[in-house]
Amino acid sequence: MNEIYLIDTHTHINMIEGISEADIIRNAALNNVKKIVVPASCAKDIDEVFELAQNYENIYCYLGIHPEEAKDWNGEIEEKIKTLASSPKVVGIGEIGLDYYWDKSNIDLQKEIFIKQIELANELNLPLNIHDRDAHKDTFDILKEHNKNSAVIMHCFSGSHEFALECIKEGWYIALGGVVTFKNAKKMKEVAKIVPIEKLLLETDAPYLTPVPHRGEENQPAYVKFTAEEIAKLKGISFEEAAQTTSANAEKILSI
Numbered sequence: 001m002n003e004i005y006l007i008d009t010h011t012h013i014n015m016i017e018g019i020s021e022a023d024i025i026r027n028a029a030l031n032n033v034k035k036i037v038v039p040a041s042c043a044k045d046i047d048e049v050f051e052l053a054q055n056y057e058n059i060y061c062y063l064g065i066h067p068e069e070a071k072d073w074n075g076e077i078e079e080k081i082k083t084l085a086s087s088p089k090v091v092g093i094g095e096i097g098l099d100y101y102w103d104k105s106n107i108d109l110q111k112e113i114f115i116k117q118i119e120l121a122n123e124l125n126l127p128l129n130i131h132d133r134d135a136h137k138d139t140f141d142i143l144k145e146h147n148k149n150s151a152v153i154m155h156c157f158s159g160s161h162e163f164a165l166e167c168i169k170e171g172w173y174i175a176l177g178g179v180v181t182f183k184n185a186k187k188m189k190e191v192a193k194i195v196p197i198e199k200l201l202l203e204t205d206a207p208y209l210t211p212v213p214h215r216g217e218e219n220q221p222a223y224v225k226f227t228a229e230e231i232a233k234l235k236g237i238s239f240e241e242a243a244q245t246t247s248a249n250a251e252k253i254l255s256i
Helices: 021-030 043-055 067-072 075-084 107-124 136-146 161-169 186-194 221-235 239-254
Strands: 006-008 033-039 059-063 090-099 128-133 152-154 173-176 200-202
Touching (some): 006 200, 006 239, 021 033, 021 221, 033 043, 033 090, 033 221, 033 239, 043 059, 043 075, 067 090, 067 107, 090 107, 090 136, 107 136, 128 136, 136 161, 173 186, 186 221, 200 221, 200 239, 221 239
Parallel strands (some): 033 059, 059 090, 090 128, 128 152, 152 173, 173 200
């Protein structure tokens, strides 16, 4: 029988404050989390997460600019990403997308930079790791129009199960994190039930969105197991099947 292990497909371990990187990785390994993907959010993150991926065998990274940081995008960053993307440890462009929750004053700029980064991913033939907060329709429409050849991961999915099915029709993947373990997260539980396991990925989005039973603490990759356990329970499958299938999905999309 194949070894059962988990993959955290989206975790900001460079932002976790209460524990060292070495301990984060050790805790992950003790909980059968064998591979970890760290996204960039801002310009300074790009060097940080790339270096992390180079320093640890089981860490990979996405490179990109978060929508809230869209104003910082420029040609220099684009060229840097192109250069760094030659490393096999760079497995996607992310996290990129649209965020209308905090600030709606820069929507046009967000869209412009989102499109530029989609085009960059297409050029590099890398997957897209998508941040979509309160911007479901625009995110969907832009991806439909501008993405030509990149696999799509809807990070920290927050839409309805109907929207999830629309994404699945496009061949995109749904990544779920600790929110699915929250007692009142009825919408996310419905998404976990309805999306085929072959289209699901696991993530923590650490240090945020810590799952039950550690809610209120700082999140870390080791806790992705609680999300896997909840998804298995909701789908009526074994933990082993949830872990094995979601890990296989991640390895296929990200070539890790």
